[in-house]
Amino acid sequence: MIDFYGLTSPNVQKIFIMLEECGLQYNFKAVDVWAAANHSAEFEKLNPNKKIPVIVDHDGPGGKPYTVFESGAILMYLAEKTGKFMSKDMRKKYDEIQWLMVQVTGVGPAFGNFTHFNLFAPKPGNEYSFGRYKSEMLRLYELLNTRLGQAKYLGGDDYSIADIATFPWTRAHEQHGAKMNEKPNLKRWFDEMNARPAVKAMIAKQGDIKSSRETATDDNKDRFFNRGKYARA
Ligand SMILES: N[C@@H](CCC(=O)N[C@@H](CS)C(=O)NCC(=O)O)C(=O)O
Incomplete structure (x- = not known):
């Protein structure tokens, strides 16, 4: 089983499509980045860069759990794990x-x-x-x-x-x-x-995800965009 942390953005949509294409079982866990949910200590342990998507493969290499962040790396990991959608040549x-x-x-x-x-x-x-x-x-x-x-x-x-x-x-x-x-x-x-059926499945699942993008507070938007009191100089 794979835990998949994300919300609705294109980087997350990629992983939905790949999981669906590969026929892998996954639990989707919404991380509302517009409400700063990616800044929790718990999430930081999964990705020190505090961004979605992230997956935790409970059946990782050697049969032990393995965590992967960065959408490109996640796609490569899943391709290698399943032998699908990345050539062996x-x-x-x-x-x-x-x-x-x-x-x-x-x-x-x-x-x-x-x-x-x-x-x-x-x-x-x-x-x-x-x-x-x-x-x-x-x-x-x-x-x-x-x-x-x-x-x-x-x-x-x-x-x-x-x-x-x-x-x-x-x-x-x-x-x-x-x-x-x-x-x-x-x-x-x-x-x-x-x-593609996997793309249609992704679009359907995206429609059910609750995001506070439209209602985010000014403080959460400032944090998201590294501005205001969160700006580095
Ligand atoms: N290079 C990363 C980018 C990930 C990324 O920018 N994620 C955004 C959502 S698409 C995010 O988590 N933003 C929250 C934040 O920066 O606070 C990837 O491809 O996974």
């Missing part, structure tokens, strides 16, 4: 890992910062930052469309953890202004991903 495996890394180091930060400056940063005053992340996000959408014109999936011929990691970030493409009708390769992939 070294070239193919590293093609998949390269595109996983593009998501973890590129798509996640750029799309996440776009959302921050779009929805949460004070306005006016942040036009430069907003424009920078919007432009980088739209450049990455173009990159994904180009790649998916060269290969069926991001990592190559096979559906892999690179696709599972990237898909949740593209779900808000309308809000992002990404114009899918001008990106036929990305649209073909998006529609195929969206139709």
Whole structure:
């Protein structure tokens, strides 16, 4: 059995999809980061970085419990544990890992910062930052469309953890202004991903999760965004 700590964000959606794809049994444990639940001493023991997602695999290596944080590492761990969605051929495996890394180091930060400056940063005053992340996000959408014109999936011929990691970030493409009708390769992939039973299961489960994102206190928002009395100088 796997304990899965998360809420509703794209980094968490990846793990829902992977657990569903692998047919693994899991207990979902909501950590309401908008109410600072990730700052408890108990949660810090699971992830010193105090972020979701985290999994605890009670049947880890050697039959002992093992805790994994960082969504990319969790996907790799589950792929290795089950032998699914990561190639065993070294070239193919590293093609998949390269595109996983593009998501973890590129798509996640750029799309996440776009959302921050779009929805949460004070306005006016942040036009430069907003424009920078919007432009980088739209450049990455173009990159994904180009790649998916060269290969069926991001990592190559096979559906892999690179696709599972990237898909949740593209779900808000309308809000992002990404114009899918001008990106036929990305649209073909998006529609195929969206139709997968594991993705549908993730979307259904997400709908049942209670988050205080819309009602978060100013103090909790300041803590979340490292600003106000939580700002480091
Ligand atoms: N690189 C991390 C990012 C995780 C992350 O940013 N999690 C957010 C939600 S998506 C979080 O826990 N934020 C709470 C906070 O920073 O206080 C991963 O991929 O797992």
